[in-house]
Amino acid sequence: MRIGYPCINRSIHCTASHTFRLASYTGERLRETVTANLACLEKILRYNHEHGLLFFRITSDLVPFASHPICTFPWQEHFAGEFRRIGEFIRKNGFRISMHPDQFVLLNAPDEGVFQRSIADLVYQTQVLDLMGLDATAKVQIHVGGVYGDKRLSMDRFAEKYTLLDEVIKNRLVIENDERLYTIRDCLELHDRTGIPVIADSFHHALNNKGERFADLLEPLRETWKGRDGIPMVDYSSQEPGKRVGAHAEHIVLEDFRQFLKETLLADIDIMLEIKDKEKSALLALAAARDDARLITRIPAHA
């Protein structure tokens, strides 16, 4: 089991999410920005390595406008050496890596233009992981998409579109339940139809479910990850008190997280903490998990 956090580290003064306005695009500006982003990504990974946080989500902003027609700079070739070096660091230290395209990536969009732009973004995200030389355990997670007035048809469309994808993308793509439209059950059904692994978000599940206990879904979820996909990834968060339902917490609530660990005790999973103070909460979670592990080892093997 590895524990991690997404995209941003608040302890070091370095972000891999530098961007700029579309109107400011030049090849030179892109080169400068990506140079800075890759340098920061490496620093963040070094911090994570030193602190035992071995699950990390790479920001989609790493190469700004990478999937936009304006981007003609050959960043893949220009930064091939840097990507390879970072990839070696990742592999050498046993990191698990994910990426998460944002809300504009919709495989099941009825609009062909939206679909094509989504493909372009998935190509970009998989290229980043490919350039790092990462195997199929490094995943790109998306949601099922919109409902467009007919959930049944929209799920059918997802399954159809998925089968059209290039193998390079299929090797990395996983689907995640969301807090309003598609449940873990829906994702598992799409797995049955397409073979796509399912990444569960425990917080979204708490907000959108058909009465299933999260712990009871762990085994069906695990079965969607084949050997080369690695162990299942799970996103974890909790409700920020006093805010809109679904708002991610600012800080981890350790009591809740310990309960979550207890429920998932027997499942070997990598846990991503979607908590706003990022590595700060991840470190507390890691300490809690290590406490738990010590408790577990006291249980006799044949008990």
Next chain:
DNA sequence: AATGGTCAAGTCAGC
């Protein structure tokens, strides 16, 4: 140098 409005892209819910 500080700040607040704005930023490539889509969809849905709630007003």
Next chain:
DNA sequence: GCTGACTTGACCATT
């Protein structure tokens, strides 16, 4: 019909 939310952050024009 508009606004805010999504993994919320970072840019940049204006002061």
